[in-house]
Amino acid sequence: MSEAAANSLEHHEPETSTGIPNKKVLMWAFLGSDCMFFGTLISTHLIYRKISATVGSNYLDIRDLFDIELTSFSTFVLLASSLFMALAVSAIHKGNLTSTRWMLFGTIIFGGIFLACQVYEFTHFVHAPGNELTLSSYRGEPHVFGSTFYVLTGTHGTHVAIGVLWLVGWLIYSFTGKMSVSDALDVECCGLYWHFVDIVWIIIFPVVYLMEYAF
């Protein structure tokens, strides 16, 4: 952090016992807790995945439904958005408002593309002719895969959506003329959240999608 940034933070952020700002400790504690949220959801999905491999008497092959190319693309986009986020944090620390604004904008766009892909995917899965996957059924028969799949990926999507709203908030704020290097810590906390949501997807993508092609 530059010296100017350190000075401007002085009044807002009192000295702490560890030297780490309070907001950052809070964010890390929250992310630790959030790990357990996703841990529970991913466990639920994995437990049911093998137990309910059949529909009625037919073996269930979810690969008939998955569009792995699309999901790989949206995965790439989401991971790429983390680069923009990192650059936005770096820019605000240096006090470069224009660059911060553009990088925030990029993160929002890439996050938005990911969300759009997910909306398309969900709609497509629910209406796939002959392969309808709903919350409670697959191919018209009662099934659990839809329940665990939609609730797990939907919870992740909600996290992304909240992140996008948070970033939009920053983008609007950057046009009020009040944004300065003293907001660097808050933007950085937002960045921590964004990276975490990306990392969770790095686990969900192999566990929910890729594994169907391997095991």
Next chain:
Amino acid sequence: MATESIDYASPDTKSKVESKIFPRPGQHVSGLVDWLTTIDHKKIGLLYGLTALFFLLLGGVEALLIRSQLWSHNMEVLTNREYNQMFTMHGTTMVFLVIMPLSAAFFNFIMPLQIGARDVAFPRMNTLSLWCFIAGGLTLNLSWFFTGGSPAIGWFGYAPLTDTRFAEVMGDMGPDFWVFSLQILGIASLLASFNFITTIINMRAPGMTMMRLPVFTWMTLIVSFLIILAFPAITIALAELMFDRTYGTNFFDFLEGGKPHLWQHLFWIFGHPEVYILILPAMGIVSEIIPVFSRKPLFGYGLIIFSGAIIGFMGFAVWSHHMFTTGMGVVATSAFSILTMLIAIPTGIKIFNWIGTMWGGRIRFDTPMLFALGFITMFMIGGFTGIMHSSVPIDAQHQDSYFVVAHFHYVLIGGALFGLFAGFYFWLPKMSGRLMNEKLGKLVFTLMFIGFNVTFFPMHYLGMIGQPRRTHSYNEGHGFETWNQIATIGAFVLGVGIAIGVYQFVNSFFNKKLKRAGKNPWDARTLEWTLSSPVKEYNFARTPIIKSRDQAWENNYGPKEKHAQKETLGDHGVHMPDHSWCPLVTAVGLFVMVLGLLFRQTIEFAEKFVATPYEIAIAGGSLFILGIVMWALEGPGGYHLFPKESEE
């Protein structure tokens, strides 16, 4: 107050948006507005305590109704369904609305004082967690007035009892209220825990190293970590249940491929750490009280802390001992059996350390010490029966019998509640500034101790001869009557004891005839006793520089080099954050949104004003978001105080 104060607005504060919708109350507010917008950890602690004591009486009445129903064979005080509702509400209320918030009351009030901080790290978030807790309590108890009445599914909500298809009453809303109230209470607990973790890690006074922290503060830290790691499991389980009930998913629906067994795993993976969330605060309180009334430093400080951490850690690895009879297989049951036996070791270490503290001490039997001793003995009985249950064959015999009821009431009343009452008798003089009547306190202890044992000790025997728990009535000829009648009499004695205790606590704030407490009425050892009673709004006029573990004691009796020093006051004085409406607005928004999500039919407020659930949810959600946005924009704000050094 003799303190001079100036209005303060730094350039940063001025640049923040001043809300016109919810103008911020200034520095000099009083009465209702003060209590609604307060961000002072001490007032928040008091509100937590007061609300929880109210729920204690409510849950107690539910318990007495249960005991009346069981007075004799085939009684009809309550119907089947009412009985199920009573034990569900009693369990949920006592765990989530009594023991946890009472602990939170002490965390809030005492912990910042013990580490030499002026407030918690995020004062407004602290207020939000208070209002969320109250909203959760309201949501749960609103269930009485809607279709189906309150939930009748047990505090554990086992699937498939919660399945809409098996509801006793068509369109039963009880379980929905239960799900949503636990979700709001979860938010309250999580927010509070993030706050406490940050506060303890980051806001210790200079010289207050981790190994100088009072044991109560250490237990606050451990419990906070337990909460943030255990609550997500039940949050997700409840979310899955909500999807099952509202949107037809099949998570726990065995007719369509779901596994009710999974609910038990998810519930107990939260539920077992929850047991330690309930008991560790009481252990922390007792570890503070016993050294004071034995006139000795705590024996084995490091071991007590380490044991607490080990208990917290292992608490995550024993949940399946609640499920020994569900058929998990030999390997799983054996592993969980061994781990459950192991967890008795750190618990035993703590008990020996407390005994070691008393050994050779000059013990004073004041009311807090009596409750602390009651805690140790009663908790040991509950602990022993717990070790019995870790053995799978014995557990299979005791499962769902009154023996289990006896076991966990020994842990939760004899343990947690006695510990918390000890805390009240110990710390209330610090909160109210007045000492309570010792004779009345000893009467409360006697009534509670006798009533409690008369109620719950016979239940061991009742369970052994086969009385099942969670069962509305029993037939003649089993020989259950005598001991049930003794237990019921005991329950009323316990109820009278608790009622007098609660009266005494509340009374101590209003009765001007009680003796003034002064700074340190018990000649206690930790930092909060260096402050005046009641504590000033800024806590410490000068931040202390800590030199030793038992700082208050060293200040009075220790060598000069161990006396605490004081930091000088900077040019800005003591920075006090402003009151704020935002936490209340946010919590009200959340509450209304949850009600909207709960209702399935249109609500008529008046003849002409009709709202669909959808509209209520939108209105609540908008208020919720408005609250958060105003919160973000208003900033911490604040004013500066310049107290004299003697005024603390």
